[in-house]
Amino acid sequence: MNAETTPLSSTPRTTLRRHRERAQTDRAVLREVLDAGLICHLGVVADGDPVVLPTAYGRDGDTLYLHGSSANGAFLAADGQRVCVTVTHMDGLVAARSVFSHSVNYRSAVIFGTAAVVKDEDERWQALRLITDHLIPGRWAAARQPTTKEMAATAVLSLPLTEASVKVRTGMPIDDPADHDLDVWAGVLPIEVTFGEPVPDPQLREEIPLPAHIRDRAS
Numbered sequence: 001m002n003a004e005t006t007p008l009s010s011t012p013r014t015t016l017r018r019h020r021e022r023a024q025t026d027r028a029v030l031r032e033v034l035d036a037g038l039i040c041h042l043g044v045v046a047d048g049d050p051v052v053l054p055t056a057y058g059r060d061g062d063t064l065y066l067h068g069s070s071a072n073g074a075f076l077a078a079d080g081q082r083v084c085v086t087v088t089h090m091d092g093l094v095a096a097r098s099v100f101s102h103s104v105n106y107r108s109a110v111i112f113g114t115a116a117v118v119k120d121e122d123e124r125w126q127a128l129r130l131i132t133d134h135l136i137p138g139r140w141a142a143a144r145q146p147t148t149k150e151m152a153a154t155a156v157l158s159l160p161l162t163e164a165s166v167k168v169r170t171g172m173p174i175d176d177p178a179d180h181d182l183d184v185w186a187g188v189l190p191i192e193v194t195f196g197e198p199v200p201d202p203q204l205r206e207e208i209p210l211p212a213h214i215r216d217r218a219s
């Protein structure tokens with residue numbers, strides 16, 4: 001079985017305890033959650049204290065890449081260390097009849113693994129391209145490429161997508177049946193992530209048109 005088709009591993013720490021029916025074990029669902037996300041949160045113990053940082057990311061097969069300043073303390077601390085990365089989509093606010101039963105519709109991924117600062121220059125270049133294109137597909141090729149100095153100022157962290165869990169909640173509030181007769185509105189307020197109209201930099205030369213990759217991202 002290759003990594004493309006293997007189900008997500010079920011290790012003690014990736015086994016959901018509550019609402020186990022919301023676990024998704026298909027690796028394709030993990031990829032969908034990651035590919036649809038914009039940022040992740042990296043959790044790492046740095047100098048003895050836990051820190052959780054939001055960062056951009058990109059994916060290459062079953063490897064996740066994060067990037068940051070080469071002076072980023074959390075990245076340096078993460079090198080060779082066990083870390084946890086999460087990606088969360090909020091799909092709806094679930095308003096129940098009782099305060100207790102309020103919830104959120106979501107898709108979320110939790111990934112555990114040993115992170116590594118990428119040293120190979122080709123892999124670093126490829127990772128930065130993936131991270132850039134993850135946010136705006138086609139942007140890497142359209143923008144100026146990094147200089148040697150800019151590459152040196154950038155750290156790239158890799159994390160294998162080997163040990164991960166995905167949890168998905170959909171649907172309506174789960175109220176106590178005794179509450180169904182209450183005069184309280186119940187239902188779901190859907191959440192969608194949308195991009196607004198692109199706003200050109202005031203310093204942009206007038207003859208430069210809106211490129212297709214920005215228009216495509218915004219539509």
Ligand SMILES: Cc1cc2nc3c(=O)[nH]c(=O)nc-3n(C[C@H](O)[C@H](O)[C@H](O)COP(=O)(O)OP(=O)(O)OC[C@H]3O[C@@H](n4cnc5c(N)ncnc54)[C@H](O)[C@@H]3O)c2cc1C
Pocket residue numbers: 013014015016017018019088089090104106107108109110164165166167
């Ligand atoms: C947007 C959002 C809001 C939430 N709000 C709340 C809240 O207010 N209160 C609350 O108790 N819970 C909330 N949750 C659910 C929460 O993330 C946990 O799933 C839950 O608290 C604990 O589940 P558990 O006991 O199975 O997890 P644990 O037993 O603590 O975790 C066991 C393992 O299950 C996996 N796991 C647990 N949760 C997730 C997840 N969400 N996604 C992917 N893998 C997971 C991890 O691998 C974890 O190591 C929220 C989730 C999301 C996405």
